Amino acid sequence: MSVIKKQVPKDFEGRKIREFLKEDLGLSSRLIRGASVDKRIFVNNKAVKMNYILRENDNILIKLDKEESQNIAPEKLDIEVVYEDEDIIVVNKRPNMVVHPTKRHQSGTLANGLMYYFQETNQKCIVRLVSRLDMDTSGLIIIAKNQYAHMELSKEMKSDNFQKRYLAIVHGHMEKLEGTINLPIYRPEEEGTIKRVVDDRGQESITHYKVVERFKEGDLVECLLETGRTHQIRVHLSHLGHPIYGDILYGYEEDIEIINRQALHAYGLDFKSPRTKELLSLRAKLPEDMEKLIEKMRK
Structure with missing residues (x-):
């Protein structure tokens, strides 16, 4: 309890x-x-x-425990738990997995798998997402197990203590080995579009980056988000002329033959525990498809 x-x-x-x-x-x-x-x-x-x-x-x-229900069917799925305590669970979402059921994806989502996990471990929890990722982006996601933890982490996300770190494999070589991209991101008012652009009408968007490894035809780049706009890393890197491999929305359609999703992985989270206020520093290994792409580029 x-x-x-x-x-x-x-x-x-x-x-x-x-x-x-x-x-x-x-x-x-x-x-x-x-x-x-x-x-x-x-x-x-x-x-x-x-x-x-x-x-x-x-x-x-x-x-904090109370009777709650959620219209999400439990499904036995492969869920990789990176960290868990009485208030939160952090999982490493695999590529090509939707986080929450939608009209198009009513099953097979991370939330379906979590509901099964909670049921099997006798935990009276519903899925309270603290963070989200695109279907094709892999990596760490935080889920609160109770209302108190969700409230505390929502406040924590607005502080400097909360850090989200990503690894991306990009086309070409970044001009500088490290730096900060401070460019506003805007959603064009076009019906049906999900694409964002760099535009002065947009919201302030800040990404800090560092080249981790340089290949002949690209870079492995670590990105630390200061703001959390939709598609922020993808938009910023593409705008600089270095789209992420596999990102057919902001890059090259022919990449689909190399990797079948954007090579972007949320590998690191640093934040304070909602209860103890202890700093948690969590890391997730790269998924197999990105590891294979890196090996290919090293050769």
């Missing part, structure tokens, strides 16, 4: 528990309201209402 425990300090003596939950624990009004209605907030082992007046050293306990 996932719970939050806290002893009331002298500063909050004589104040309502609602104020303590908001100010000291940083809980949202929505979370407090839901937990209160479900009688999941306890003081000294007794369920209390939100007008309860606190005393110093009162023991607060909030049960």
Whole structure:
């Protein structure tokens, strides 16, 4: 069972528990309201209402687990778990896998596999995505197991502590071995298009990069995102004249004969645990298709 425990300090003596939950624990009004209605907030082992007046050293306990359902069918799929605790699970999504069911992809998604995993491990969780990836981009994705973890990580994503690192195999050689791409990205108002472009009308978009290995006909580039726009790395690298191998939307259609998706992998995540605030530094190995492409380019 996932719970939050806290002893009331002298500063909050004589104040309502609602104020303590908001100010000291940083809980949202929505979370407090839901937990209160479900009688999941306890003081000294007794369920209390939100007008309860606190005393110093009162023991607060909030049960985070609750009955929830989600219209996602459990499916036994190959899910690679990189890290898991009572609040979060981080998985290494394989290439060509949709993250969440859509009209076109109602099964075989990462969410279907996670629902099966939660069921098999007797965890009463729904799929709360903290981060997402395109179908053809592989790598690390964070899923929160409860409302509290999702709330905390959503705040964490806006801080400098949260870092997302990618590896991309690009055409040609970057002009500099490392640098920063600061170019606004805009979504053209064309019906049906998903393509983004560099345009002054767009949102600020910043990508830091470093060449990890240089091949005869390309580079292996590490990208660290400062902002998280749709297709950001793909748009920035393509705009500089170095599209990612396999990216037929922003690069070359003939790449499909070399690799059947963009050679882009979210290999690293650095963020603080929602509960302990300990810094987690997680890494995922390159998928087989990118490893094979690198070996081919080295030769």
